[in-house]
Amino acid sequence: xxxxxxxxxxxxxxxxxxxxxxxxxxxxxxxxxxxxxxxxxxxxxxxxxxxxxxxxxxxxxxxxxxxxxxxxxxxxxxxxxxxxxxxxxxxxxxxxxxxxxxxxxxxxxxxxxxxxxxxxxxxxxxxxxxxxxxxxxxxxxxxxxxxxxxxxxxxxxxxxxxxxxxxxxxxxxxxxxxxxxxxxxxxxxxxxxxxxxxxxxxxxxxxxxxxxxxxxxxxxxxxxxxxxxxxxxxxxxxxxxxxxxxxxxxxxxxxxxxxxxxxxxxxxxxxxxxxxxxxxxxxxxxxxxxxxxxxxxxxxxxxxxxxxxxxxxxxxxxxxxxxxxxxxxxxxxxxxxxxxxxxxxxxxxxxxxxxxxxxxxxxxxxxxxxxxxxxxxxxxxxxxxxxxxxxxxxxxxxxxxxxxxxxxxxxxxxxxxxxxxxxxxxxx
Amino acid sequence: xxxxxxxxxxxxxxxxxxxxxxxxxxxxxxxxxxxxxxxxxxxxxxxxxxxxxxxxxxxxxxxxxxxxxxxxxxxxxxxxxxxxxxxxxxxxxxxxxxxxxxxxxxxxxxxxxxxxxxxxxxxxxxxxxxxxxxxxxxxxxxxxxxxxxxxxxxxxxxxxxxxxxxxxxxxxxxxxxxxxxxxxxxxxxxxxxxxxxxxxxxxxxxxxxxxxxxxxxxxxxxxxxxxxxxxxxxxxxxxxxxxxxxxxxxxxxxxxxxxxxxxxxxxxxxxxxxxxxxxxxxxxxxxxxxxxxxxxxxxxxxxxxxxxxxxxxxxxxxxxxxxxxxxxxxxxxxxxxxxxxxxxxxxxxxxxxxxxxxxxxxxxxxxxxxxxxxxxxxxxxxxxxxxxxxxxxxxxxxxxxxxxxxxxxxxxxxxxxxxxxxxxxxxx
Numbered sequence: 001x002x003x004x005x006x007x008x009x010x011x012x013x014x015x016x017x018x019x020x021x022x023x024x025x026x027x028x029x030x031x032x033x034x035x036x037x038x039x040x041x042x043x044x045x046x047x048x049x050x051x052x053x054x055x056x057x058x059x060x061x062x063x064x065x066x067x068x069x070x071x072x073x074x075x076x077x078x079x080x081x082x083x084x085x086x087x088x089x090x091x092x093x094x095x096x097x098x099x100x101x102x103x104x105x106x107x108x109x110x111x112x113x114x115x116x117x118x119x120x121x122x123x124x125x126x127x128x129x130x131x132x133x134x135x136x137x138x139x140x141x142x143x144x145x146x147x148x149x150x151x152x153x154x155x156x157x158x159x160x161x162x163x164x165x166x167x168x169x170x171x172x173x174x175x176x177x178x179x180x181x182x183x184x185x186x187x188x189x190x191x192x193x194x195x196x197x198x199x200x201x202x203x204x205x206x207x208x209x210x211x212x213x214x215x216x217x218x219x220x221x222x223x224x225x226x227x228x229x230x231x232x233x234x235x236x237x238x239x240x241x242x243x244x245x246x247x248x249x250x251x252x253x254x255x256x257x258x259x260x261x262x263x264x265x266x267x268x269x270x271x272x273x274x275x276x277x278x279x280x281x282x283x284x285x286x287x288x289x290x291x292x293x294x295x296x297x298x299x300x301x302x303x304x305x306x307x308x309x310x311x312x313x314x315x316x317x318x319x320x321x322x323x324x325x326x327x328x329x330x331x332x333x334x335x336x337x338x339x340x341x342x343x344x345x346x347x348x349x350x351x352x353x354x355x356x357x358x359x360x361x362x363x364x365x366x367x368x369x370x371x372x373x374x375x376x377x378x379x380x381x382x383x384x385x386x387x388x389x390x391x392x393x394x395x396x397x398x399x400x401x402x403x404x405x406x407x408x409x410x411x412x413x414x415x416x417x418x419x420x421x422x423x424x425x426x427x428x
Numbered sequence: 429x430x431x432x433x434x435x436x437x438x439x440x441x442x443x444x445x446x447x448x449x450x451x452x453x454x455x456x457x458x459x460x461x462x463x464x465x466x467x468x469x470x471x472x473x474x475x476x477x478x479x480x481x482x483x484x485x486x487x488x489x490x491x492x493x494x495x496x497x498x499x500x501x502x503x504x505x506x507x508x509x510x511x512x513x514x515x516x517x518x519x520x521x522x523x524x525x526x527x528x529x530x531x532x533x534x535x536x537x538x539x540x541x542x543x544x545x546x547x548x549x550x551x552x553x554x555x556x557x558x559x560x561x562x563x564x565x566x567x568x569x570x571x572x573x574x575x576x577x578x579x580x581x582x583x584x585x586x587x588x589x590x591x592x593x594x595x596x597x598x599x600x601x602x603x604x605x606x607x608x609x610x611x612x613x614x615x616x617x618x619x620x621x622x623x624x625x626x627x628x629x630x631x632x633x634x635x636x637x638x639x640x641x642x643x644x645x646x647x648x649x650x651x652x653x654x655x656x657x658x659x660x661x662x663x664x665x666x667x668x669x670x671x672x673x674x675x676x677x678x679x680x681x682x683x684x685x686x687x688x689x690x691x692x693x694x695x696x697x698x699x700x701x702x703x704x705x706x707x708x709x710x711x712x713x714x715x716x717x718x719x720x721x722x723x724x725x726x727x728x729x730x731x732x733x734x735x736x737x738x739x740x741x742x743x744x745x746x747x748x749x750x751x752x753x754x755x756x757x758x759x760x761x762x763x764x765x766x767x768x769x770x771x772x773x774x775x776x777x778x779x780x781x782x783x784x785x786x787x788x789x790x791x792x793x794x795x796x797x798x799x800x801x802x803x804x805x806x807x808x809x810x811x812x813x814x815x816x817x818x819x820x821x822x823x824x825x826x827x828x829x830x831x832x833x834x835x836x837x838x839x840x841x842x843x844x845x846x847x848x849x850x851x852x853x854x855x856x
Contacts, residue, residue: 051769053787085765087788087804120762121805199749199766240748241669242763243770320668320748320843321627321851328852334548335670337513338627341479342671359481360515376515377549415748417848423749424756424845 002173003295003393003413005287007280010160010176010191013212015039015254017154019139020166023132025080025118025125031166033129035136036075036210037105041255044072045223046113047230049247055084056094057114058246064098064110070219073111074101075250077167077208078118078129079195084245085121093124100130104137117195117208117246118169164193167208170422171197175284179273183258183266188215190273194281198290198423199242209234209249209281214257215270221261225271226251233278236310237411239289240419241318249278286411291418294326295394298410302401308345308357309408312399315343316410323415326395331386333371336364340399361402367395430601431723431821431841433715435708438588438604438619441640443467443682445582447567448594451560453508453546453553459594461557463564464503464638465533469683472500473651474541475658477675483512484519485542486674488526492538498647501539503638503678504529506546506557507595507623512673513549521552528558532565545623545636545674546597592621595636598850599625603712607701611686611694616643618701622709626718626851627670637662637677637709642685643698649689653699654679661706664738665839667717668847669746677706714839719846722754723822726838730829736773736785737836740827743771744838751843754823759814761799764792768827789830795823 016038023033038044046065048058065072076097083090098112105112116124143154153159164174176193192211217225226249234249251274260270287295298316303309316322319339325332337359345357364372367389371381389395444466451461466472474493476486493500504525511518526540533540544552571582581587592602604621620639645653654677662677679702688698715723726744731737744750747767753760765787773785792800795817799809817823 049769051766052771052773052785053765053769082762085762085787085800085804087802089804120765121800122762242747242749242766245762245766245769319670320847321670324848324851327848330852334510334513334550334673337481337548338479338670338673341477341481341673343480345480357480359513372513372549374515376513376517415848417845417852419748420752420755420843420845420848423752424758 002288003292005173005284007175007177007284009157009178010164010193011178011189012155012157012160013189013191013254014214014256015042016212017140017143018159018163019136019154020162021132021135023078024128025078031162032078032080033132033136034077034163034166035101035133035140036163037140038073038252039254039256040073042072042252043070043217043219043222043255044250044252045070045219045226046248046250047226049244051243051245053085053245055082055116055246056086056090057083057116058248059091060094060098061113061115061248064113068108068110070222071111072113072252073107074105075113075115075210076101076133077115079167079169080118081116081122081124082118082120082246083116083124086123089123093126097129097133100133101137104133105140113250115208115246115248117167120245160191160193167193167195169195170290171195171288173288175281175288177277177280179277181266181269181273183215183260186258188213188257188260188270190277192277192281194285196285197288198239199244208246211251211274211277213253215253216255216257216259217253217261222251222253224262225274228271229275229278233275233282236409237282237286238314238317239286239413283411286413289413290422291416292413293416294414296326296397296412296414297395298397298412299407300399300401301407302404303406304404306406306408309401309406310410311345312340312343312401313408313410315339316397317412320415326390327414327416329387329391331366331383331390333364333377333386336397337372357401357403363400363402365398366390430716431720433601433712435603435605435712437585437606438592438621439606439617440583440585440588441617441619441682442642442684443470444640445568445571446587446591447564447582448590449560449563451506452556453506459590460506460508461560461564462505462591462594463529463561463568464591465568466501466680467682467684468501470500470680471498471645471647471650471683472678472680473498473647473654474676474678475654477672479671479673481513481673483510483544483674484514484522485511485544486676487519488522489541489543489676492526492541496536496538498650499539500541500680501535502529502533503541503543504561505543505595505636507597508546509544509550509552510546510548510674511544511552514551517551521554525557525561528561529565532561533568541678543636543674543676545595548673588619588621595621595623597623598718599623599716601716603709603716605705605708607705609694609697609701611643611688614686616641616685616688616698618705620705620709622713624713625716626667627672636674639679639702639705641681643681644683644685644687645681645689650679650681652690653702656699657703657706661703661710664837665710665714666742666745667714667841711839714841717841718850719844720841721844722842724754724825724840724842725823726825726840727835728827728829729835730832731834732832734834734836737829737834738838739773740768740771740829741836741838743767744825745840748843754818755842755844757815757819759794759811759818761792761805761814764825765800785829785831791828791830793826794818
């Protein structure tokens with residue numbers, strides 16, 4: 001059961017058409033292929049996994065994004081099979097499917113970005129994929145070119161819901177939501193959807209997430225905005241410290257609405273809305289984490305650098321002993337200290353101005369309860385007060401390092417019996 | 429249930445006296461305080477946890493070891509309470525207990541090294557500790573000074589067994605064993621014992637381990653031998669990636685037997701025996717890991733450096749998704765690729781002579797079965813062949829990185845329902 005996963009509905013973005021079909025990749029016959037068409041003049045930015053085993057579609061999408069300069073016209077997403085660890089045959093298959101989309105929609109090959117998610121190390125079912133592409137492309141072609149009205153069910157709210165559901169694997173709920181802002185008297189919309197529940201500690205991106213806006217923004221500016229937003233959202237979540245081979249985050253601007261860029265007065269408002277949307281989607285992944293019973297925010301402040309705050313926050317968020325204590329509602333301060341203690345903290349950037357990490361200057365708060373200070377358990381702290389916080393569904397753990405001004409927050413879930421059951425019993 | 433944990437019996441080391449008592453720190457009334465006396469002229473080396481939250485006894489033992497120049501006369505170990513996260517009062521308590529030992533045994537204060545293991549963040553029961561120290565010191569004083577015969581039960585085999593049991597916390601079995609070598613016609617004995625089952629990814633040392641030899645070795649040489657042995661033993665194991673606040677590994681030479689040093693013809697044989705003993709004890713900790721059903725060796729070869737082999741091996745050994753697949757006997761090659769993919773691999777040390785990590789050059793073997801090669805699943809590999817290996821109690825995972833000569837092995841356990849049960853249900 002997801003933990004308080006209640007996203008606002010997603011609002012359609014003008015110009016985006018989404019066709020979702022069941023191609024027979026997933027065994028249960030549910031929707032597993034989504035083809036997204038973008039109007040001419042759209043710009044796209046993306047960030048991808050840093051894994052050494054980046055999947056074939058990631059390798060190809062990176063190439064296409066670079067050679068097209070962000071002039072992307074179609075995204076092809078299949079769930080159920082990651083096309084990762086599949087070598088040269090896997091790459092040829094991804095290229096063949098992109099080619100099929102390019103022909104069907106009459107766009108250049110490098111205007112198509114393919115994505116896959118699911119089991120690693122198995123060949124994609126080529127014939128089924130091609131059948132699915134044909135069916136999805138037919139839905140898009142049947143729609144009047146450029147039509148944005150409530151047409152054939154490929155640009156209305158339900159079409160977005162189907163797409164968000166079509167990219168799911170072990171997710172229990174689709175993750176789709178919107179933000180908007182006013183630019184020069186017109187409304188700019190940002191709508192995105194994401195999938196992911198396990199194998200989650202993104203490194204520059206997350207499982208699969210797609211964000212669309214009707215603003216007109218050049219590809220370079222779009223890229224800059226995306227990299228800023230990802231640092232504190234998708235790159236700040238962890239379920240199990242495991243990084244996927246297929247992580248991709250894509251941002252497309254259809255240009256149907258207001259023009260925006262770094263020199264525009266409303267640029268920062270756009271970047272803020274984008275960051276908020278990405279944070280909503282990233283947190284939704286943690287709320288739907290495999291076996292999760294709690295949503296935990298680990299906030300580390302007072303660091304010498306953001307990097308060291310992130311390192312301490314991740315050490316806590318990824319510690320199996322902290323995560324099992326959270327599951328058990330056991331306010332085990334000792335395990336928090338252990339996790340802080342093992343974090344990789346670099347030497348101070350400026351040894352004159354700052355000091356080494358000193359356990360005697362560190363404060364630890366569980367919710368609003370000061371648990372640890374001045375090198376020892378805080379005066380007035382009792383296990384009962386800590387346990388009352390750990391029993392909640394939403395838990396804040398705050399660490400103040402006491403040697404600088406930097407802050408970083410990481411979002412995570414607990415480690416439950418169900419995490420082991422899900423990952424020992426099912427193939428992912 | 430431990431996985432094939434069958435250590436050879438420990439042989440007493442001449443000059444070492446061990447008194448084990450139940451001081452009432454553990455609630456179940458079992459033995460929880462061990463006092464070990466060393467004869468005059470003994471030398472001692474030790475390595476300690478790198479945790480930022482190193483426990484009070486670790487801080488004090490580091491000081492004493494340095495100021496005494498390794499001329500240690502007594503080790504005081506309590507289980508049931510780690511005296512970590514206890515601030516200045518905890519440090520004062522550790523100092524007071526060392527002082528009590530020094531007075532009772534008539535040795536200098538800095539010749540006493542205190543150690544604690546157990547719950548973090550709770551005050552030691554001072555009165556009980558002091559009562560235990562008095563009782564243990566009385567047992568040692570009752571023994572004839574320097575007597576090595578089968579005396580009052582403090583230097584025979586059962587005394588070693590009691591001490592190995594007295595330092596246990598969540599361990600299910602004591603971990604005590606010996607190695608020996610012949611030096612100039614006389615037998616040199618090495619005997620050690622260790623504890624640990626969870627919170628195990630030692631960084632420069634492990635939970636608690638004590639190794640003794642009757643050889644005569646100066647403190648500096650002893651230190652060098654110890655640091656060599658720890659790298660491939662205690663620093664090569666991981667249960668849950670969690671590093672304790674109290675990790676300590678101590679090596680004491682009583683000088684009752686043959687003299688040894690780096691210039692001696694048998695020095696390498698001594699170092700080899702020490703390394704083998706440390707590896708036995710370190711692997712025993714993994715075999716007794718919380719909830720373990722399997723013992724896994726992850727061997728990474730063909731790396732540009734030992735550091736990168738260690739990084740890849742640890743990424744596999746610490747991946748919750750790999751560990752649950754091992755528990756389930758699911759030969760999930762995809763999860764192995766994922767873990768290799770996320771490992772932190774530095775740029776090549778020499779970019780002219782070596783190449784970046786390339787997924788297409790990596791081979792993965794499960795036991796004797798080649799599972800992955802040339803960027804894809806290996807020809808002839810079947811899930812059935814992989815699953816047959818993963819169903820074993822002892823599993824070898826081999827990764828060949830294909831870009832250098834370096835090798836590193838890491839030893840780990842699987843992630844089972846019982847790991848979550850043990851750590852969610854019990855306080856550690």
